[in-house]
Amino acid sequence: MLRNILFYIKEAFLSAKKNMVVSLATIISLTAALIIVGIFLIISFNIDNFIADIESQLIAVAYLKDNLSEEVIKKLVQETSELPGVKEVHYISKEDALQKLKEDLKEHEEILAGIPGNPLPSSLEVTVTDTKYLAEIALQLGQYSEIEEVNYGGELTKNLILVFDFVRKTGLAIILVLLFIAILIMFSVIKISVHSRQQEIEIMALVGATSWFIRWPFIIEGFLKGLLSSLMAIFILGRAYLYYVEQAKMIIPFLPISLEQEFIIKIDIILVLLGIFIGVFGSMLSLRKISYEEL
Amino acid sequence: MIRMFHVFKTFPNKIHALWDINIHIKKGDFVFLVGPTGAGKTTFLKLIYRGILPTKGQVIVDGVNLSRLKPSLIPYLRREIGVVFQDFKLLYDRNVFENVAFSLRVVGAKNAIIKKEVNEILNIIGLSHKKNTNPHLLSGGEQQKLCIARAIVSHPLILLTDEPTGNLDPETSWEIMKLLFKINVWGTTVVVASHDKLMVDKAQKRVIRLEQGEVVSDTKKGIYSQ
Known part of the structure; x- marks a missing residue:
């Protein structure tokens, strides 16, 4: 052989x-x-x-107005969590947001060097059970007075x-x-x-x-x-x-x-x-x- | 060893190459197959090694009916039959030794055995001093001997040769003939297709004469033309 x-x-x-x-x-x-x-x-x-x-990033981000009290935020998280189709609501403080940005821009920190203070707003990251609820939930979130602006990558994504x-x-x-x-x-x-x-x-x-x-x-x-x-x-x-x-x-x-x-x-x-x-x-x-x- | 019963061979162009051939060649026979070009000698040989099948009739080689031989078993029939062609069919990109060894390699023989057998055969045919030579540097007679060496190195039962002395001078032709006789004496059945009158007459062996595809004579110790 x-x-x-x-x-x-x-x-x-x-x-x-x-x-x-x-x-x-x-x-x-x-x-x-x-x-x-x-x-x-x-x-x-x-x-x-x-x-x-x-797809994993398809969430609605609700940017909050500055200077909200802790109770208000807690209540807001509680209320939005109960909206139909919402899976989870995660609060991101201004500090968290800055930290995350820093991490994302690791090796390119010079970009942040010229920016004074923390310009980032605090936000709620709302994940959904199905991306098809996204638009509806974004609309509802927009009606809260504490929320400045809602962003979601709907049609574009x-x-x-x-x-x-x-x-x-x-x-x-x-x-x-x-x-x-x-x-x-x-x-x-x-x-x-x-x-x-x-x-x-x-x-x-x-x-x-x-x-x-x-x-x-x-x-x-x-x-x-x-x-x-x-x-x-x-x-x-x-x-x-x-x-x-x-x-x-x-x-x-x-x-x-x-x-x-x-x-x-x-x-x-x-x-x-x-x-x-x-x-x-x-x-x-x-x-x-x-x-x-x-x- | 070889039997043909009412063998007919008609080619697609309607040429009747062989017509009602009945032949019995016994084990150890030495047979000349003579006749003019186109008489059907090559077709006769092809039938024996199952290069072609008869249109009608039976060809039986070593007890095997070739019409019923499965294609996958053809290689095993061929190992029992050595064939020497008119056009040599040598491998010109390999030396003499490798050309002979080729027959043994394809049946998966061990290297030590190949070496022994090939050297032995080259000694017998007188080519051992040229075993590293390329075949195209050999003379016609030497190439013919090389073909014979390749055909018999695996000790076949039958040796078929097609015009082995075709382009050779009488002296070399006789040398080739003597080689074939020697192989025959060792027990191999030899069939030689030839129109070399001189050799056939000198050999005094059985002669089967074909003309236009038919056996016209079959004589013991015959001569070329009866």
Whole structure:
């Protein structure tokens, strides 16, 4: 078994070497396709993150007038908590608000340096049981005299989610088309490779090689090309992503772009599996039938 | 070893390559298959190694009816049959040793066994001093010998050769013939398709003569034209 595997691998390398130019062309085109797939995956995953983030942030914020007494605030919290559809009401004092802003702008504290005192109002953060109550609750909150202004990310957020969803679906469609093209590329390249080794295949069939014995070197060739392409794609993509995320974060510090290890590993695994799948599937497709006839 | 019962082979272009062939070649036989170009010699050989199936009739090789042989079992039939082609079919990107070893590699033989067997065969055919040479640097006779080496390295029951002396001078041809006789003496059934009159007459072996797809004569110790 091991002996055969070694033979297959040797034959695969021999074949790749023999068709060096075609091999390089395959790897480059497959790498390019995987990079594009990777870009869409990154966008898609980030959009998922972003939407989840926005949805969790869909709250109504009621900014309170300054100088309200503690009792008034307590009563207000009590009353608003009982409004239908309200899940929780959380009081944010002026100090809390400033603290939070400072945290958000960590590393960019110079922005706050020029502002005297604490210009932020205290507020009530009202989370809802369902985002569809948001508008109604905001309206009711606005009727309290203690409340200066109510803010909620209603229509705008909804539209944003719609747009993102559209982008994600388009991305998925593009990924599928790319996958199809990549498999076709692999298919034709292995066909070329099979064709250029027609005589070897013929001789193999003649001296009693089983059809799987003939296929394996080509499948391994496809596997290796797929693997190599995906590793190259990951390398290039990783470098580019880190670079652009850094650039983007410098311009927009609170951009919700994921740089977590887990996220990157997930994309890497998908790309490797995809590369291998395309390589192996393309090979299998071009070697469906080994002919023992008419030698 | 090889039996044909009422074998007909008609190609899609309606050419009758073989017409009602009835033949029995026993184990250990040495048979010349003679006749002009287009007589059906190559088709006859192809039927034996299941390169093609007969249109009608039965071909039985080593007790196996080839019409009923499952395609997945063809490789195992082929391991019992060595074939030497007119056009050599050598691998020109591998050296002499690897060309012979190829037959053993595809059946998953151990490296030590491959080394031993290949060296032994190369010794017999007189090519061991060229085992690292690329086949395209060999003479026609040497390439033919190499093909024979590849065909017999796995000790097949049957050796089929198609015009083994086709493009060779008489001296080299006779050398090849002697090699085939030697292989036959070891117990391999040998079928040689040839129109090399000189060799056939000199060999004094069984001669089956094909003309336009039909067996016109089958003689022990025959000569090329009866």
